[in-house]
Amino acid sequence: MRPEELYKYFLAVDGISTDTRTITSDCMFFALKGPNFDANQLAEEALKKGAKYAVMDNPKLITDSEKMLLVPDVLTALQGLASYHRHQIGLPIIALTGSNGKTTTKELIHAVLSKKYNTTATVGNLNNHIGVPLTLLSISEEADLAIVEMGANHQKEIEQLCEITLPDYGYITNFGKAHLEGFGGVEGVIKGKSELYDYLRENHKTVFVNADDTLQVEKSIGIDAVSFGINNPSAKVIIKEATAQPMVKVVYKGKEIQSQLTGKYNISNICAAIAIGEYFGVAPEEIQSAIEEYKPKNNRSQWMTTTNNKLLLDAYNANPSSMAVAVENFAQLSADNKMMILGDMFELGVESENEHLLLVEKVKQTPLSCYFVGKQFYQIKQESENLQFFEDFDILKKYLENEKTSGKTILIKGSRGMSLERLIDLL
Known part of the structure; x- marks a missing residue:
């Protein structure tokens, strides 16, 4: 069944x-x-639960030829249908990728553009070879613009997602030490993420570029660019001032924009949203209100006050680059009785031990105490007055239950698999 045939069923x-x-x-x-699974075996269950059609690729399991639609490969059919739908709706699409800050930047852009347009954006982090098609298929005819987040852990993945999405605009937040195992090192990350630049260049599209990031400027040469920067005369969109003590504040067109986001690493995320908003004609006062109203969620740089402590919860994900800037930012914050709880970083391959060791050394350069949790950190544990190492979450949990920590300002950060948000109730 071809995408255009499947599309007739999709419309119903x-x-x-x-x-x-x-x-x-x-x-x-x-x-x-x-x-470890084959959902063809669950098609009958899906129909019984209310699904109108089930798209399948195992002819032996088809029991209802009217409701069970046979295709050569279900994943390919999903991607093909999404691309066909993208052609039909024909609206402008902004593609967004990068090692750190993708989701926060996407949400900020969404908040700003929604002040003027009916805007659709990726929900959560549905940003892979399955999530992107699902995002595209969720775009309705009423939408004016769409923002599609693209994640990748190996080369050629962004290239594939661009071929499905056909973006008109693109933005790369940064290149960092994320998914090193799949990309084959930092140079592999740069090459893989730059596949978005390659697509935009080859198809004569437009890119948004942080003019203060020389590597992004270099890699985006040859593309029609809308640049932004902090007091950077080479930028098309200039933000006059930017500070983060502790919340990010920027000055744009004479307006002081006070965000609810912490950390210097969020300055570029906010500036990107401002630049994209200006490009699409959103009024400065609307840009200001959108950014000031935006509150971080989903364990991303969330300030939380419990009965006993104040928490900076950044436990959605972690890699060496994001960990380093989080530690730097937290060390600079004006707060009493600061400490950190840092969990293992995943998907680092052969670089894992060295990157965990480098982070421990970075923490040692601060005056802060830190609890490291996870097998990776535990393998490189060191004797130190300010540092403690716990092999797994349960051991840390027992320690915290006995310690009854109170009166602290605590940074909590680790890879998604560590699920460090489980510490909230303990603290």
Whole structure:
């Protein structure tokens, strides 16, 4: 079944599902396969739960030829349908990738553009080879603009996502030490993320570039660019001032914009949203209100006050680059009784031990006490007055239950697999 044929069925449904636990009435269920499962076996269950159609690639399991739609490969069909839908709606799409700050930047851009347009954006972090098609298929005819976040952990993935999404605009937040195992090192990260630049250049599209990041400027040469920077005369959009003590504040067109985001690392995220808002004609006062109203969520740089402590929860994800700037920022904050709880960083491959060791050395350069948790950190544990190492979460949990920490300002950060948000109740 070709994408245009499948599209006729898509127009008759109300949403897409790839999980029988989240089936909605009259949706289209895509029976994806994984290393340990084959959702073709769950197609009948999906239909019983209310799905209107089930897209399958195992003819032996088709029991209802009207509701079970056979394709050669379900994942390819999902991606092809999404690309076909993108052609049909024809609206401008901004693609966004980078090692750190993708989701926060996406949400800031969404907040700013929504002041003037009916804007659709990636929900959460549905940013991979499955999530991007789902995002595209969620775009309605009423939308004016779409912001599509693209994640990758190996080369050629951004290239594939661009071929599906066909973006008109693009922005790369930064190149950092993320997914080193899949990319094959930092140079691999740069090459892989720059596939967005390659697409924009080859297709004569437009890029937004941080003029203060010389590497981004270099890699985006040859593309029609809208640049932004802090008091940078070479930039098209100039932000006059930017500070982060502790919340980011910028001055743009005479307006002092006080955000609810902490850390110097969020300055470029805010500036990108300002530049994109200006390019699309959002009024300065609307840009200001959008940024000032935006509150971080989903364990990303969230300030939380518990009965006993004040927490800076940044436990959604971590890599060497984001860890380093988080530690630097936290060390500079004006706050009493500061300490940190840092969890293992995943997907670093052969660089893992060295990168964890480098972070420990960085923490030692601060006057702060720190609890390191996870097998990677525990393997390089050191004797130190300010540092303690815990092999796993349960051991740290027992320690904190006995210690009854109070009166502290605590940074909590680690990779998603560490689930360090579980510490909230303990602190």
